[in-house]
Amino acid sequence: MDVLVIGAGTGGMCLAHGLRQAGINVAVYERDRTRSDGLHGYRVGIDPHGSRALKACLPDQLYRTFMATCARAPEHFVFFDEQLRPTLALPLRPATDDVDSERSVSRMTLRQVLFTGMQDVIHFDRTFVRYEHRTDGRVTAHFADGTTATGDLLVAADGVNSAVRRQYLPHARTEDTGIIAITAKVPMTPRTTALLPTRFFPGIGMVLAPGGKSCILHWMEFPWDRQGRPRNDDELLARWPGLLFDNTRDYLNWGIAAAADKFPADIMTYGGDDLIRLVLRTTPTWSPRLRELFTLGDPSTAFAITIRTSVPIPAWPSTNVTLLGDAIHTMTPGRGVGANTALRDAQLLTDELTLVRDGRKGLVEAVHDYETRMIEYGFQAVRDSREQMTADALVHKPVLGRVALAGMRGYLRVVDRVPALKRRMIDGLYEYRGGQD
Numbered sequence: 001m002d003v004l005v006i007g008a009g010t011g012g013m014c015l016a017h018g019l020r021q022a023g024i025n026v027a028v029y030e031r032d033r034t035r036s037d038g039l040h041g042y043r044v045g046i047d048p049h050g051s052r053a054l055k056a057c058l059p060d061q062l063y064r065t066f067m068a069t070c071a072r073a074p075e076h077f078v079f080f081d082e083q084l085r086p087t088l089a090l091p092l093r094p095a096t097d098d099v100d101s102e103r104s105v106s107r108m109t110l111r112q113v114l115f116t117g118m119q120d121v122i123h124f125d126r127t128f129v130r131y132e133h134r135t136d137g138r139v140t141a142h143f144a145d146g147t148t149a150t151g152d153l154l155v156a157a158d159g160v161n162s163a164v165r166r167q168y169l170p171h172a173r174t175e176d177t178g179i180i181a182i183t184a185k186v187p188m189t190p191r192t193t194a195l196l197p198t199r200f201f202p203g204i205g206m207v208l209a210p211g212g213k214s215c216i217l218h219w220m221e222f223p224w225d226r227q228g229r230p231r232n233d234d235e236l237l238a239r240w241p242g243l244l245f246d247n248t249r250d251y252l253n254w255g256i257a258a259a260a261d262k263f264p265a266d267i268m269t270y271g272g273d274d275l276i277r278l279v280l281r282t283t284p285t286w287s288p289r290l291r292e293l294f295t296l297g298d299p300s301t302a303f304a305i306t307i308r309t310s311v312p313i314p315a316w317p318s319t320n321v322t323l324l325g326d327a328i329h330t331m332t333p334g335r336g337v338g339a340n341t342a343l344r345d346a347q348l349l350t351d352e353l354t355l356v357r358d359g360r361k362g363l364v365e366a367v368h369d370y371e372t373r374m375i376e377y378g379f380q381a382v383r384d385s386r387e388q389m390t391a392d393a394l395v396h397k398p399v400l401g402r403v404a405l406a407g408m409r410g411y412l413r414v415v416d417r418v419p420a421l422k423r424r425m426i427d428g429l430y431e432y433r434g435g436q437d
């Protein structure tokens with residue numbers, strides 16, 4: 001069995017590792033050799049679902065390298081008002097278990113980890129343009145440079161604008177949620193860390209403000225210093241070649257989100273300095289310390305992003321073309337599970353194709369069983385994530401929005417004061433994110 005994977009992102013590479021570990025022929029076709037633009041320099045939170053999939057698919061040593069290259073794990077999730085007053089502080093479970101915990105990782109570093117040892121599997125500078133079914137039942141992928149590749153199964157792992165999906169499921173759409181986010185990194189220094197309450201360190205902060213505006217804050221402290229040298233003599237880290245190419249150093253990251261009508265129509269043409277000035281204009285009454293943090297954002301890292309989501313579709317008849325990750329279920333970052341769901345897909349598809357390898361299932365039957373489960377949890381995650389981040393939500397309405405915000409803050413304060421409610425909220429969070437306890 002030859003498997004062709006289009007896209008060497010999080011999901012595609014996890015699948016490639018899983019298949020190679022299972023002794024199944026796999027080739028990955030990727031258009032970009034190196035990426036540092038947009039989100040690629042940013043954090044991605046890996047939850048127990050994601051860690052479990054990486055552990056199942058990666059060789060053991062590489063999984064340990066993934067863990068060694070994660071930033072310091074978040075210890076709290078704190079909600080603030082726009083004056084930086086905490087409304088609820090949720091303690092996160094210590095990252096002692098190698099699967100059952102929350103991890104923060106630089107996307108670039110995760111990409112480098114996933115590329116490690118896969119030189120013979122990944123074909124760079126191959127932009128997929130279309131596929132065709134052959135008369136012998138196999139499938140041929142065509143690339144922009146005129147080359148082709150033929151296999152038994154074609155897997156679309158080519159992200160939100162998937163060219164495979166456009167051809168295979170032309171009725172599957174993505175749409176704007178009406179939310180725009182602006183984000184930037186702030187180098188972590190004594191001056192910048194002094195701007196945030198100590199309750200935030202090391203953790204994740206969420207500012208909920210009037211007008212449906214919000215701001216997420218991430219603390220990213222890496223196990224290497226400003227020169228890229230491992231801080232703790234970690235042997236795995238010292239030997240890992242990818243670190244040489246990493247340009248991510250400790251930072252704080254802020255990301256403001258609001259309905260598109262709060263921003264100018266031409267925001268996508270703004271440069272970094274203009275975006276930071278715009279954030280300051282959008283938050284005139286916010287805490288001066290938070291606004292100083294916005295001012296200290298590195299303009300070269302600032303960018304705006306339109307938040308998009310898939311529109312779930314009914315199941316389709318399975319064939320020897322399938323999809324995983326954002327290619328089929330793009331979701332808003334509202335729940336922080338897009339990459340984790342892509343990893344979950346990769347593990348599930350690996351398991352199904354292993355049954356084909358062993359002669360226990362036919363290929364299309366295995367694809368069908370994979371798609372049945374993936375469609376269920378994938379589109380559920382799409383719906384849940386949209387609920388968290390859409391301009392249709394009450395908080396974005398002029399008058400009702402204030403009432404909704406007051407209600408939400410009141411609820412968070414009550415949870416903060418009632419240990420049983422707090423425990424239930426933490427348990428719910430872990431359960432949703434694949435925690436096993």
Ligand SMILES: Cc1cc2nc3c(=O)[nH]c(=O)nc-3n(C[C@H](O)[C@H](O)[C@H](O)COP(=O)(O)OP(=O)(O)OC[C@H]3O[C@@H](n4cnc5c(N)ncnc54)[C@H](O)[C@@H]3O)c2cc1C
Nearest residue numbers: 007009010011031045128158159325326336337338339340
């Ligand atoms: C602001 C924001 C924050 C987020 N935070 C989180 C988080 O904390 N946790 C989480 O789980 N998720 C998060 N997500 C979601 C997460 O980023 C995505 O769900 C995840 O990256 C999807 O992985 P993927 O492998 O499906 O696609 P991608 O990682 O996008 O990979 C697709 C790959 O396909 C390649 N490609 C595209 N087209 C072609 C082509 N025609 N030919 C060849 N190659 C091609 C691309 O170059 C790319 O390498 C966030 C998203 C956003 C927008």
